[in-house]
Every structure is written in C-alpha cells, then in structure tokens.
Amino acid sequence: MKKELSACHEAIKPYIHKTPILESKHIENFLGSDLYFKCENFQRAGAFKIRGATNAVLKLSEEQKRKGVVTHSSGNFAQALALACCSVNVKCYIVMPDDAPLVKRNAVIVYGGEIINCAPNLESRERVCKQVIDKTGATFIHPSNDINVIVGQSTAAKEFLEAEPELDVLITPIGGGGLIAGTALAAKHFGKKEIEVYGGEPFEADDAYRSLENGKIESNRTTDTIADGLRTQLGDINFPIIQQGVKAIIRVRENEIISAMRLIWERMKIIVEPSSAVALALLIKERPVFEDKKVGIILSGGNVDLDNLPFY
Template identity: 50%
Template sequence: FKCENLQKVGAFKARGAHNAVLCLDEAQRARGVATHSSGNHAAALALAASHFGVPAYIVMPDNAPATKVAAVRAYGGDITFCEPTQAARESTLEALCARTGASFIPPYDHPDVIAGQGTTALELAGQLDPPPDCLLTPVGGGGLLAGCAVASKALLPHTQVIGAEPAGADDALRSFNSGQWQPQLAPATVADGLRTALGQLNFALIRAHVDDILSADDTAIIHATRLVWTRMKLVIEPSAAVGLAVVLSHPRRFAGKRVAIVFSGGNVDLDQLPW
C-alpha cells in the first residue's frame, strides 16, 4: 500500500500542486497562483505556494466544508467565496486572475500537475523489489492514474496499471471501454473525491498507458474502508479505498499476484461517514 493519506495535506494532491508551482518561472511565481476547489487541491496549492513564498488565491463555494476552509487558511491561502455552481467558480476565478495576474493551477487536467502525481509511481519503482504485477490507483479527474501510468510504463514496464472507480461514478470506465471521452452523469457514490468528471488530457494519457479500469460498488468501498481502519489502523477516506475494494470484488483477477494499491488520501469528514 502506498499511503498518500500520510502525505502533506493528507492526500496525493500535494505532489501535483508542488510540481506545478515549481515549474513556474520567477515572474509567474511573484504574481501568485490561483485555483477553484472545495477539496484537497485547494489545501495542496495553498501549502505549495507557502513553501515558495508566493500568494495563493483560492476560490471556494460558500457551502464548502468548514474543515476544508480552515485547512486552506492554515496554509496561508487567500479565499474568495462564490455561489456553489461551476459557472460561479469559473467566473470568479477568471476575474481574480485578471485582477492579480496569478497563474491558474487546475486540480488535475494539467501537464505539470499530472507529472507531479506521477511521482507516486516513481517512488514505488524504487521501493518495491521485485516490482508488483499490478498497480491500482483511484480515478476521478484522472490526474493520479494518468501520472502513475506514464511513470510506470517507463520504470515498471511489466506492471499492469489499473484504474479503480466507483460504480456510481464510472465515466472513466465508460470512456476507456468506448474509446471516447464520456461525461460524468449524476454521480452517486460515497467516494465523494471521485465524483469529478474525467479530464480530457488525462483521458488521452489513460487510453495510451493504462491497461484496464475496474469498478466497485459502494458496499464494497465501505467494506474496504472499514477493513483498513480496523485491521491496519489507518484513517483513509472512502475514495482512497476504491483500489482495495476493486481487488476484493474481483478475487480471481488478482489471485496469486503482487498488487500495489495507492491509498490516495485520508481527509475524512467524520460527520458525513455512512456508518
């Protein structure tokens, strides 16, 4: 298990955000960075910006969880609230970037962000000997899966890369099987971090480098989450448990294989747990 729940900000998102800020030139950094997010990317970008001593402008919906807002503020992010719609997020961010000159760092569909997420597999390649037969990562927007797939095919050529997705938010699975990007249709899953639509850039990389995408239903996801909490004594969020849920849901597929699973994060809202 690759425990990104123990990563900075409690999620793999710290990798992509740091790499994206690192890739900016000095003039761009001086003007700051900006994004719209109500989740882990907001905190990750605020932390990355603080490491480089640059401003971070974060657009958040006015119904964002208080814990997420507190995390962004703790890392020094400058929050602008907006109505909880995609249109409001985008228009508020556009106005903010125009006013400040800040560089927009999207949460997943960006080359530097994808490359940063791929360092997860880069580390795994140096940590596991012999290499795993399979590497599973959750897939929502697709940045983690795309980045890990690109890195794995270069460093772990004999390792199958498999995306793990909730059955109630399976746009990546449908896109992968059809060969064409498919929209996210009314996602309904306990894995709230994976309700995001698959990014177009990520889909192109996934088509080229991923071996398969499998899904698990919410019953399996909840079971896997509880199993990790009780047996491993690790706090992971339901989105992070999808890889394990997929393995447990497809026992014949993985029987006798060395399997690496990425636990993508551990930011759990205890008031929203389904048990």
C-alpha cells in the same frame, strides 16, 4: 520522459514526505494477493496532491509567482496548492464548492489560501476561476489536467516501484485523472514490462469508465458519491495518457466503498478517506483478476471529516 520524471522527483523532495509502504496479512489472506499499500494518507496536506502542486508551483516564472495562482478543488488539491504556495511565498486563491468538507476548507485557511466559494458543479468552478484570473492575473493550475501536475503525481508510483520493483499491478482511485495518469507514466518507465495499471471509480461518478469505453471524454451524469475527491472529470491532457497506459477502470458502489474503507480502518489501523478506499473496493470486487499477483495500491489521502463518518 523518464529523465523528466526523475528530475521532478529530485526537485520536489525537500517539500514532500517519502510515504511508507504497509502490508496487511489479514487483507492479503482474504484476497489471495500479495498486497502492498503506498500510504499517501501520511503525505503532507494529507494526500498525494502535494506532489503535483509543488511541481507546478516550482515551474512558475518569477512574474507568475508575483501574481499568484488559482485553482478549483473540492479539497485535497486545494490544501496541497495552498501549502505548496506557502512554502515558496506565493499567493494562492482557491475556488471551492460550498459543500466541500469542512476539514478540507479549514486546512486551506491554515495554509494561507484564500477561499472563494462556488456552486458544486464544474461550470460554476470554471466561471468563478475565470473571474479570479481576470481580477488578479493569477495563473490557473488545474488539479489534474496539467502536465506539471501529472508529472508530480507520478512520483508516488515511482517511489513505490523503487521499493517494490516486482509489482504486477498498480491500482489507484480515479477522479480528475492526474494520479492515474502519473501512475501510468511511472509504471511505463520504472516498472517491469508486464506491469498493469487499474483505476477505481464510483458508479455515481463514472465519467472515466465511460470515456475509456467510448474513446472520448465523457461528463459525469451524477456526482452523488461519498468519494468527494472523485467527483471531477478527465481532461484532454491526461486522457491520452490514460488511454495508452491504463488496463481498465472498474466501477464500485457506495456500500463497497464504505466496506473497504472500514476494512482499512479496522485492520490496518490507519485513517483513509472514501476516495482512497475505492482502490481496495475494486480489488475486493474483482478478486479473481488479481489472485496470486503482487499488487500495489496507492492510498491517495486521509482527509476525513471525523464528525461525519459513513460507517453508521
């Protein structure tokens, strides 16, 4: 698997940015940790998901490329897949819930993706995707439960660990599970032996927490969270990787997400979306667990609707 992760990274390098790693002494002093932020909010299409999307598209056969691809996404994977397809001239169909942020819908259009609307629930997403596949013959690429996507997402943590090999902890937000599964793989193959991986999740969409606790994939009881990128749920491909490689999933409340997001904006002077802030929110909430450790946080994305900020 280590060779596969490395080969993937080499293949997608022409299509992605090597994102910077930033520090904040103010936040470090506040938390008592040696803290590093991998800024995937500076990634192409504004989020880490271009990594997995690009790898999945590059793995298609010529016949599959001719017929195009389809996915369902609330925004970040939609943008990423549309951009990845644009880079290699592949038709891209995006099934998006009708409440997806306008900034993300507009980006899909700019990148050449064709949007098909659906209701904001998994059943509707999957039903409309099947209709597109039946009509066009497009290949379905799951935003997170696809091994090629997961391997692509691992490259964010791989880059992180190449720059900071002594990290004790890696933290990511968790929605569909692609990023944290990829991070767990990278930690296993490129991190030091003792490295631990944690995931952050909203209480309002806590399927991953309950899945890890109960040993089986659970569904979301609600998706009423400001972290719109985390409203999805785990799949049968990424869940076993998460079970084996993730130390714990920590839930945070909506006010904790907003406070963490504001702290990053104010002190680091960078734009992150609520889903990204979940990772810092869990660190603030469980501060004693991480004190005196070298902690890496993956800031997953920065696609924010500037007309609808949560700070007020």
